[in-house]
């Protein structure tokens with residue numbers, strides 16, 4: 001246990017961020033009159049102890065003290081109350097109400113996206129908090145799910161509370177921003193902040209738009225491998241509407257994400273618009289509420305007098321009187337966690353990319369409850385194209401259709417099944433799989449396309465895989481007779497399961513009914529010889545009858561007379577041959 005001043009005792013680390021460590025702490029004695037909340041001994045509070053490099057920065061300390069009154073008076077049901085500010089030696093700490101619930105980032109990660117109605121109502125409360133702080137001239141500048149704590153998250157009603165107010169402003173010390181021109185979290189940073197242009201309360205509206213998008217989709221709209229990539233997208237990429245986002249809600253998100261800050265709605269109008277959307281897109285919406293939601297664009301009027309962020313490149317002096325930080329995009333690269341802590345990124349002027357020694361990097365997780373969930377989250381992969389692109393269901397339907405187009409299989413009547421009688425033989429007629437009457441599509445859907453199963457576009461990926469011991473390659477898209485039994489073995493697996501035949505073997509030619517059922521050796525050859533003799537005789541006869549040959553060699557005799565004459569001659573010659581050989585003997 002470590003004392004903070006004489007009034008507080010740090011007990012347990014709740015989590016760490018870029019700007020400091022948050023502790024669960026206990027009040028030892030009632031705070032003095034300078035505290036906004038005096039508190040009672042024994043009361044539990046949360047204390048954010050700012051990082052040493054901030055606490056050692058004279059400018060930060062000055063600003064901390066100067067803004068003390070602003071932070072302490074910022075009270076709203078949706079803002080985590082700052083009870084006290086402690087400056088003691090090297091220590092700067094904010095004493096806050098302890099919120100007993102997860103932050104929104106962790107909640108989202110554990111529970112998945114919100115429904116459009118829930119996301120709208122939750123963000124409306126955050127917009128309420130922003131409206132109150134903007135009216136007081138305070139811009140948050142680091143709005144993101146990790147900075148929204150949820151009290152009552154386990155109960156029916158979820159109460160979002162915005163925290164870390166003014167912290168980005170403290171971290172934005174000119175002595176730091178000389179080398180770190182950018183303060184914020186890249187996934188949520190407004191284009192004007194990324195570019196070092198003047199900032200107003202509209203940066204919080206941009207952050208609210210990103211947060212809202214993330215609540216309904218589970219991820220922020222702009223992602224990339226590096227912070228630089230993400231910042232570039234904020235500057236130039238247009239967000240695309242996911243098909244799961246209702247049109248009225250998208251109208252609100254799209255207005256919040258406008259590149260030009262003066263086109264974004266005020267926080268107050270945003271809150272009102274979101275409540276109209278929530279009422280109009282739910283299942284119980286009346287026609288009038290649905291109609292009102294469709295006309296939500298009319299409610300999204302910009303703030304005529306947005307609160308300015310002092311010293312943000314608008315020419316107004318920073319509180320310390322230093323020149324505005326001028327520039328812009330960080331040049332560092334490296335893997336980037338979109339929900340990581342607030343970053344102070346090195347500027348393009350700051351030496352070798354990523355090597356700036358004064359860079360404030362996201363801290364690791366601390367022990368205890370607050371072992372920060374955001375640090376464990378892997379980088380969000382780039383979003384697949386959405387908006388005009390088909391809904392996942394459409395892709396799945398198309399994949400299923402393509403599969404049926406390309407892979408020609410058909411339902412096989414068990415009575416026709418050649419394997420039924422000869423389980424290990426090839427089907428006799430491979431063609432029967434190529435031109436079958438088409439079965440109902442539904443049948444394939446039921447057999448091969450369970451709705452939750454991810455689809456790949458190539459039909460061969462849906463073919464059952466042969467056993468690896470056979471060393472079989474991936475089945476081809478063209479029909480493979482061997483595959484058919486496997487396709488159809490599902491209804492009666494016991495028939496085909498024992499020995500799936502190898503793929504890629506060409507089907508055997510159909511067997512003819514045998515004329516040699518007794519299997520007499522040489523009979524096949526004899527048949528061939530007889531066939532050839534018959535062919536020769538017929539050929540000879542044709543030549544004899546239809547050519548002048550018979551006149552030349554046999555004085556016009558018929559083929560058969562001539563042939564008979566030759567046979568008699570040959571017979572006589574053979575007889576003479578035999579008698580002459582006897583006479584000689």
Ligand SMILES: Nc1ncnc2c1ncn2[C@@H]1O[C@H](COP(=O)(O)OP(=O)(O)OP(=O)(O)O)[C@@H](O)[C@H]1O
Nearest residue numbers: 015016017018019022046096098099103146341342
């Ligand atoms: N008042 C509070 N009550 C309870 N838990 C808190 C309170 N304030 C912050 N926490 C918890 O402490 C952790 C760290 O908070 P912190 O604000 O330092 O981190 P962060 O917002 O993730 O980072 P960054 O400083 O970059 O904004 C978070 O997990 C948050 O849930």
